[in-house]
Amino acid sequence: MKIAIIGAGNVGKALAKSSLRGGHKVTMSAASPENAAKAAKSVGAHAASSNVEAVKGADIVIIAVPYDKLGDVFRGLGSAVDDTIVIDATNHINTENPAEVLGAPSNAEEIQKRHPKVRVVKAFNYAFASRMADPTVDGIRLDGFVAGEDQDAKDKVLELVESIGFRPVDAGPLVMARVLEAMGLLNVTLQIRHNWPWQNGWKLVGPPA
Secondary structure (H helix, E strand, C coil): CCEECCCCCCCHHHHHHHHCCCCEEEEECCCCCHHHHHHHHCCCCCCCCCCCHHHCCCEEEEECCCCHHHHHHHHHHHHCCCCCEEECCCCCCCCCHHHHHCCCHHHHHHHHHCCCCEEEEEEEECCCCHCCCCHCCCCCCCCEEEECCCCHHHHHHHHHHHCCCEEEEEEEHHHHHHHHHHHHHHHHHHHHHCCCCCCCCCCCCCCCC
């Protein structure tokens, strides 16, 4: 598939690297074309001069920017991602006042509400960049949860999730993005509280249904 990744930070680079390894064509973009070019070169992806250029012809667009930049990204994209599968990989993180996050709709729901023509799917936010680049631990695949309203879009994202090394898990409708974002917040909180090495992901254990 053709994957467009908006965001040139650690998450964007990790997802680009694993998507390329999974056999996909990857184009990266960012607010700074120079940063996008540098990030793309570091992983072997193509760089676009703008976000609008990056998403042209993409099968899936991944948003990998800080949550407070989401408004800027979508204002810049305009109608360029209408009818396009867009993965929201962002988290609203507030470790000092987690109630602010846990009591609010998810980023993914807000995107869908403001941009109803976009096929929004939540994925990847619950793992750190190190695990996005390598979603296995001791040979065991970590779980890649996917939430969304559009089943066809979710199926495509589940295919991508599996191709880059996660065990794909359909987590249900888009409202479950609230849980996935809470998992992301918990993961960050645990790293800070216990001085862990920021290399964790999630794995459900036990007999499958």
